[in-house]
Amino acid sequence: MIRWGTEVRRSLGQFRTHPLRTSLALLGMVLGVGSVVGMMSIGEGAQREIVRSIEALGGNVVHIRAKDVPQERLGELVNDSRGLSREDVRALKATLPELGRAAWARFSPVGVSDLPGDTTSVRLVSASPLIFDLHRLDVVQGRALLALDEAAGRRVCVVGADVARAFDGPVLGRRVRIGYAYFEIVGVLGPKPARRDLPLDPGTYNRAVIVPFDTAIETLAPAEPYKEIDVLSIEVDTLERTLWAKRAIGPVLRTLHRGVDDVELVAPEEILQQKRETQSILNIVLISIAAISLVVGGIGVMNIMLANIMERIGEIGLRRAIGASRADIRDQFLVESVIICFSGGVIGVFFGYIVAFLVGLGFGLEVAFAWEATLVAFALSMLVGLAFGLWPALRASSIHPVEALQHE
Amino acid sequence: MAGARLALSGITRTYTRGDVRVPVLHGVDLEIAAGERVSIMGRSGSGKSTLLNIIGCLDAPSGGSYLFGDEDVAGFDDDRLSMLRRTSIGFVFQSFHLLPSLTVVENVGLPMEYAHVSPRERHTRAVELLELVGLGHRHDHRPNELSGGERQRVAIARSLANQPRLLLADEPTGALDSRAQDAILSLFETVHARFGTTMVVVTHDERVAHALGDRVLHMSDGRFAT
Known part of the structure; x- marks a missing residue:
C-alpha cells in the first residue's frame, strides 16, 4: 500500500x-x-x-466543374452533349428534390480594361447572384450582385480584393470597360486565402471581376453552343451530405450528357477526408x-x-x-x-x-x-x-x- | 511490552559464492528466555553477525528451526519477516544508520511510518522516546549536527519506536569514545529496566559484553564454544 x-x-x-x-x-x-x-x-x-x-468555399456545397475539352474533339461531342448548362440545373432539381439552391459561374476570356495595374491575370466571372452565398464571398464595400441586377440586365460588377487595391481613391461607382460595354463597380470582395491545392481555389476571386450572368450573355458574349457554364455549385444540408450529393448527381449528369464524361464533381467532404x-x-x-x-x-x-x-x-x-x-x-x-x-x-x-x-x-x-x-x-x-x-x-x-x- | 522468548535449534547458514558453498553457521542451538540479556562475543568471521541477522529476521537460516515467541519463523517468507521486524524487533547498529535528510524526530518516527501510525501520534511518541534517551531538546536537528553518542541515542530511540519484544545491537559502542560508551551502556540498562525487552548484543569488547549480558556466549567457526 x-x-x-x-x-x-x-x-x-x-x-x-x-x-x-x-x-x-x-x-x-x-x-x-x-x-x-x-x-x-x-x-x-x-x-x-x-x-x-x-469551409471557405462553402462546406455544404457540391461543385460541378466542366472539364476542359480539346477543341478538335468538340465537333464530335456536341452531337451528344451540350456540356454543363443551366439546363442541367433544372433537370437535376427535378430529379433530386433534396438539392438546395444552385449558383453557376462562367469564366470568360473577355478583356477588362480601364483597370489600373496588371490586368492580364484578371478574370471575368459571369455569375448568378447566389454565387455570393454559395462560395462564401464576403462583400466588404458596397453590395453583392442581386437577382434584380440580373433580371434587369444591369451593367454592374463586383471586384475582388486585389483588383480593388490597385485603384487610387474610392472604388465604388467607378466604371470599367468590359468588352464593348461599361460596368459600374457596386461592390468589393474581402480577400480570400489562396488554396491552390483545392479543386476550386478561393484565391481566384481576389483577381476577379464578377458580373451578373444574364447581363454578360446579353451584352458581352452570347451563350455558346457547348459549355454554357464552367462551374455549377449546389447546396445541400450538411457537409456530410455532399458525399451523397456527389454520388447522386454523377449518374444524372452522365445521362443528361448522354454518356459523355465532360464534368467533374467535387464534394468538400471527400476532399476533407x-x-x-x-x-x-x-x-x-x-x-x-x-x-x-x-x-x-x-x-x-x-x-x-x-x-x-x-x-x-x-x-x-x-x-x-x-x-x-x-x-x-x-x-x-x-x-x-x-x-x-x-x-x-x-x-x-x-x-x-x-x-x-x-x-x-x-x-x-x-x-x-x-x-x-x-x-x-x-x-x-x-x-x-x-x-x-x-x-x-x-x-x-x-x-x-x-x-x-x-x-x- | 514483554520480551520475546527465543529458541533456535540446529540453525545452519551456508552462503553460495559462485559454485563454492561456504558454511558459516554449523547447527547453532540457543535458547533465550523472555526479557533475558545475552551477549555474543567472537572474532570477526566467527559467524556472530550472521547469527544476529538470523535472530533479527534480516536473513533466513539455511536449516534448523527458530521459534520467535510461539512462532516458527524459519520458514517465513520475506513479507512475513518484514512484518515481524516491523512489529517486534528493534536494531541498533555500530554506524547508527540515521537518515541524514531527516530530522531527529523524523528518524525516530520512521519505523512507525511502516507500521501505519498516524503522523500526529508518530510525532508524540518520537518526542517521548527522545525524552527517554535524554535528547528531548534536539528534536529538529539533523543527525550530522549531533555527536556520535547523541546519534546512537537517537538510534536507540528509533529501535524502540514500535515497542519491540526483541532488541538487537551490533557493536553498539564500536564507534564511540569511552565516555560516550559508558553513557550508551547505562542507557541500555535504563531501557531494559523500563521495557523488559529481550536483548541480544554482538560485540568483541569484553567490557560491553559483560555490561549488557546476563549471559556471555563465545562463538568461533560458526559454533558456540563450550
Whole structure:
C-alpha cells in the first residue's frame, strides 16, 4: 500500500538533496513531453486549418466543374452533349428534390480594361447572384450582385480584393470597360486565402471581376453552343451530405450528357477526408518522432533513479531492517520517478504550447491548443515514470537487507 | 511490552559464492528466555553477525528451526519477516544508520511510518522516546549536527519506536569514545529496566559484553564454544 502523502513528501526532500541531478532528469522529461504536446498542437492546428479552408468555399456545397475539352474533339461531342448548362440545373432539381439552391459561374476570356495595374491575370466571372452565398464571398464595400441586377440586365460588377487595391481613391461607382460595354463597380470582395491545392481555389476571386450572368450573355458574349457554364455549385444540408450529393448527381449528369464524361464533381467532404487522412499520417509521424524524445527522457529518469539507488543502498538496508517490505521499497522509488516525470510533464505541457505557439508564429501555421493533448501528456508522463521507474525500483527492492546494511 | 522468548535449534547458514558453498553457521542451538540479556562475543568471521541477522529476521537460516515467541519463523517468507521486524524487533547498529535528510524526530518516527501510525501520534511518541534517551531538546536537528553518542541515542530511540519484544545491537559502542560508551551502556540498562525487552548484543569488547549480558556466549567457526 502506498501512503502517498508520506511518499511524496519524502521524495521532494530527496530532490532537494540533489537539485542538479533532479533538474537534469526533469529537463529530459520537459523536452520529451514538450515535443509531444507541441507536435499535437501543430497537428491539431493543421487539421482545423483544413476544415476552415474547405469551409471557405462553402462546406455544404457540391461543385460541378466542366472539364476542359480539346477543341478538335468538340465537333464530335456536341452531337451528344451540350456540356454543363443551366439546363442541367433544372433537370437535376427535378430529379433530386433534396438539392438546395444552385449558383453557376462562367469564366470568360473577355478583356477588362480601364483597370489600373496588371490586368492580364484578371478574370471575368459571369455569375448568378447566389454565387455570393454559395462560395462564401464576403462583400466588404458596397453590395453583392442581386437577382434584380440580373433580371434587369444591369451593367454592374463586383471586384475582388486585389483588383480593388490597385485603384487610387474610392472604388465604388467607378466604371470599367468590359468588352464593348461599361460596368459600374457596386461592390468589393474581402480577400480570400489562396488554396491552390483545392479543386476550386478561393484565391481566384481576389483577381476577379464578377458580373451578373444574364447581363454578360446579353451584352458581352452570347451563350455558346457547348459549355454554357464552367462551374455549377449546389447546396445541400450538411457537409456530410455532399458525399451523397456527389454520388447522386454523377449518374444524372452522365445521362443528361448522354454518356459523355465532360464534368467533374467535387464534394468538400471527400476532399476533407482525403486531406485529413494525409494530415493524420503526417501527424502520426511527427508525434512518433516526438515520442522518441519522450523515451529518451524516460531513460534519463531511469539513469538518475539507478544512481539514486546506488547511493542510498545503506538507507534501503536501514528501511528494510526497521520493517519495510520489498513492496514498500519498490513503491518509494516508484513514487520518486513518477513525481519527476509528472513534474516534467506539467512543465513540458507549457513548454510545448510555447514552442508550438512560436512555431505557428514563425511559419504562419495555425496552432490549436487541444485539452486532449494536455491530458494525454499528463497520462503519458505518469506512464513513463512508472515504466522507466519500475526496473530501478524492483532492483532496489530486491537488494538483500543484510548486504544493503553492510554497504557503506 | 514483554520480551520475546527465543529458541533456535540446529540453525545452519551456508552462503553460495559462485559454485563454492561456504558454511558459516554449523547447527547453532540457543535458547533465550523472555526479557533475558545475552551477549555474543567472537572474532570477526566467527559467524556472530550472521547469527544476529538470523535472530533479527534480516536473513533466513539455511536449516534448523527458530521459534520467535510461539512462532516458527524459519520458514517465513520475506513479507512475513518484514512484518515481524516491523512489529517486534528493534536494531541498533555500530554506524547508527540515521537518515541524514531527516530530522531527529523524523528518524525516530520512521519505523512507525511502516507500521501505519498516524503522523500526529508518530510525532508524540518520537518526542517521548527522545525524552527517554535524554535528547528531548534536539528534536529538529539533523543527525550530522549531533555527536556520535547523541546519534546512537537517537538510534536507540528509533529501535524502540514500535515497542519491540526483541532488541538487537551490533557493536553498539564500536564507534564511540569511552565516555560516550559508558553513557550508551547505562542507557541500555535504563531501557531494559523500563521495557523488559529481550536483548541480544554482538560485540568483541569484553567490557560491553559483560555490561549488557546476563549471559556471555563465545562463538568461533560458526559454533558456540563450550
